[in-house]
Amino acid sequence: MIREGRLHRPTSGIAPHFVQANLAILPRDVAFEFLLFCQRNPKPCPVIEVIDAGQVEAALTAPGSDIRTDLSLYRVFKNGELADEPDNLEAHWRDDLVSFLLGCSYSFEYALIANGIDLPHYGTDRNVSMFITNIETTPAGPFSGPMVVSHRWIPQDKVVRAVQATSRFPDTHGAPIHIGNPEAIGIADISTPDLGEIWEPASPDDVPVFWACGVTPQTVAMESKPELMITHSPGHMFITDLNDEDLAVL
Amino acid sequence: MIREGRLHRPTSGIAPHFVQANLAILPRDVAFEFLLFCQRNPKPCPVIEVIDAGQVEAALTAPGSDIRTDLSLYRVFKNGELADEPDNLEAHWRDDLVSFLLGCSYSFEYALIANGIDLPHYGTDRNVSMFITNIETTPAGPFSGPMVVSHRWIPQDKVVRAVQATSRFPDTHGAPIHIGNPEAIGIADISTPDLGEIWEPASPDDVPVFWACGVTPQTVAMESKPELMITHSPGHMFITDLNDEDLAVL
Numbered sequence: 001m002i003r004e005g006r007l008h009r010p011t012s013g014i015a016p017h018f019v020q021a022n023l024a025i026l027p028r029d030v031a032f033e034f035l036l037f038c039q040r041n042p043k044p045c046p047v048i049e050v051i052d053a054g055q056v057e058a059a060l061t062a063p064g065s066d067i068r069t070d071l072s073l074y075r076v077f078k079n080g081e082l083a084d085e086p087d088n089l090e091a092h093w094r095d096d097l098v099s100f101l102l103g104c105s106y107s108f109e110y111a112l113i114a115n116g117i118d119l120p121h122y123g124t125d126r127n128v129s130m131f132i133t134n135i136e137t138t139p140a141g142p143f144s145g146p147m148v149v150s151h152r153w154i155p156q157d158k159v160v161r162a163v164q165a166t167s168r169f170p171d172t173h174g175a176p177i178h179i180g181n182p183e184a185i186g187i188a189d190i191s192t193p194d195l196g197e198i199w200e201p202a203s204p205d206d207v208p209v210f211w212a213c214g215v216t217p218q219t220v221a222m223e224s225k226p227e228l229m230i231t232h233s234p235g236h237m238f239i240t241d242l243n244d245e246d247l248a249v250l
Numbered sequence: 251m252i253r254e255g256r257l258h259r260p261t262s263g264i265a266p267h268f269v270q271a272n273l274a275i276l277p278r279d280v281a282f283e284f285l286l287f288c289q290r291n292p293k294p295c296p297v298i299e300v301i302d303a304g305q306v307e308a309a310l311t312a313p314g315s316d317i318r319t320d321l322s323l324y325r326v327f328k329n330g331e332l333a334d335e336p337d338n339l340e341a342h343w344r345d346d347l348v349s350f351l352l353g354c355s356y357s358f359e360y361a362l363i364a365n366g367i368d369l370p371h372y373g374t375d376r377n378v379s380m381f382i383t384n385i386e387t388t389p390a391g392p393f394s395g396p397m398v399v400s401h402r403w404i405p406q407d408k409v410v411r412a413v414q415a416t417s418r419f420p421d422t423h424g425a426p427i428h429i430g431n432p433e434a435i436g437i438a439d440i441s442t443p444d445l446g447e448i449w450e451p452a453s454p455d456d457v458p459v460f461w462a463c464g465v466t467p468q469t470v471a472m473e474s475k476p477e478l479m480i481t482h483s484p485g486h487m488f489i490t491d492l493n494d495e496d497l498a499v500l
Contacts, residue, residue, distance in 0.1 A: 032282035039285065039297050040310070047289050052390075060290070060388065138310065140302075167500045170420070174499070249424070249499050250417045 033141025134186025260485030283391025384436025
């Protein structure tokens with residue numbers, strides 16, 4: 001449906017329990033360093049699949065797919081500046097492009113919900129809060145910079161369960177990065193997110209919990225001002241054939 | 251001690267609970283494809299650290315180390331043929347070499363022992379049985395071929411525990427690849443291993459259990475006959491500063 005232009009909207013809530021992925025497309029000449037950056041920073045940058053230079057099919061996780069047409073909205077950046085926001089990549093495709101599919105939070109969010117933890121944004125078109133932290137990623141080649149985290153309010157009596165439930169999914173950001181004290185990771189004011197939306201706690205006992213965020217690799221790559229970089233448009237993810245449980249380690 | 255030539259022996263049983271690693275060194279021009287091969291085959295090829303081209307220090311997992319001197323025995327292959335087995339790499343080092351440290355079985359073997367599962371070879375200089383299976387790895391660039399597995403006899407009433415205990419360590423091969431039926435993975439005769447040693451079951455109730463083996467990436471890389479490839483000599487591993495538990499996902 002996305003390929004035929006019949007589904008032109010964010011993918012949250014679509015095809016529940018199938019793994020969705022962030023997209024980052026870069027030229028082959030920086031692909032090794034970018035893959036190395038992901039290997040060194042697996043919590044913000046879990047690699048679901050890498051599509052070889054010039055190939056367009058995610059053969060391992062979505063056979064029959066075409067990365068140029070199977071997302072409903074893309075962003076094209078040239079030298080770090082947004083240059084286009086097209087419905088498909090026909091005008092931009094080159095044979096030296098390597099496509100990285102990176103884990104996104106939808107799988108682990110479902111794990112939280114399955115464990116009785118309410119997430120008010122889940123399945124809506126609203127977004128979580130995201131913050132740029134003082135936690136430095138481990139650099140690789142031209143790629144370096146601070147980790148971005150997503151924030152969720154978790155009821156105090158569910159914090160342990162939230163750690164357990166998300167630890168099972170290291171390929172979709174895994175266990176939290178931090179629990180409880182935003183200032184400890186460089187967040188001065190929990191009510192002014194750097195990205196996404198503001199969320200109030202549902203109860204005064206709710207605890208702020210932070211997970212590594214898939215925005216990190218995009219931010220870091222963009223900082224290096226690559227000649228060309230293509231990503232999904234926020235919320236318009238690539239949908240794989242994997243089930244969430246396929247990614248569980250235990 | 252290894253660097254000074256004062257410890258010239260296999261590293262099994264040395265520095266217990268510190269993570270040891272397989273070594274594979276390849277020229278930069280095949281490094282992306284090799285890293286991609288590891289990403290696509292994480293059970294046989296778990297990446298602990300990648301040392302950038304021309305660098306010699308495992309800065310993340312063993313600060314102060316020198317990959318050219320800190321293993322006690324190396325193997326140097328040229329075009330897929332063993333060319334040298336030196337104590338250090340001074341005669342072979344080049345600035346375009348990328349070093350891959352890959353997880354080895356020692357960490358998960360300790361997890362088995364800690365769970366009351368006896369491994370008769372553990373801490374001795376004897377080796378497990380290894381088999382070339384009919385399970386194909388997922389190719390990347392020039393790298394492809396069958397998965398090699400290691401074999402251990404596990405008491406029937408400990409098989410579930412063995413799965414649980416090793417699942418915690420995906421970076422040291424993780425959960426078993428197969429339980430119970432060697433023929434199902436292309437092993438015709440359990441008493442004739444392709445590599446390593448023959449082991450008899452301690453009891454007729456023992457179950458054959460198979461884990462993905464770190465010999466796989468070496469075998470696969472060698473098959474592609476790279477102009478230069480350097481590995482550790484069997485049993486002479488690289489010792490990191492990580493503790494086994496640092497690698498546990500849960």
